[in-house]
Amino acid sequence: xxxxxxxxxxxxxxxxxxxxxxxxxxxxxxxxxxxxxxxxxxxxxxxxxxxxxxxxxxxxxxxxxxxxxxxxxxxxxxxxxxxxxxxxxxxxxx
Numbered sequence: 001x002x003x004x005x006x007x008x009x010x011x012x013x014x015x016x017x018x019x020x021x022x023x024x025x026x027x028x029x030x031x032x033x034x035x036x037x038x039x040x041x042x043x044x045x046x047x048x049x050x051x052x053x054x055x056x057x058x059x060x061x062x063x064x065x066x067x068x069x070x071x072x073x074x075x076x077x078x079x080x081x082x083x084x085x086x087x088x089x090x091x092x093x094x
Contacts, residue, residue, distance in 0.1 A: 013067070014067065014070070018070065018074055021070075021074040022074065022075075024075055025074070025075045025077070028075075028079050028082075029049070029078070029079050029082035029083040029086060030082075030090055032052075033045075033086075033087055036048070036049075037091070045083075046084055049084075050080050052079075053076040056072060056079070057077065060073040
């Protein structure tokens with residue numbers, strides 16, 4: 001039994017949504033880094049962002065719609081990874 005191929009419009013919607021989630025995750029990570037990098041407790045910032053990302057990820061998992069679930073989960077993963085890995089790059093931008 002063959003699985004029918006997805007409609008071209010569905011592929012475009014899923015791809016555009018995924019790219020938007022990644023872009024928003026990177027932008028959100030930069031925004032959070034910019035707001036938190038001058039604070040008194042800079043060591044706690046990655047833990048705070050990881051907790052925020054975990055909460056978003058769990059909220060995304062509760063969604064019944066697969067597209068919304070994928071967008072929120074991809075956004076939260078990108079946000080946390082970009083914040084943790086991209087902090088030195090963000091410092092060079094500012």
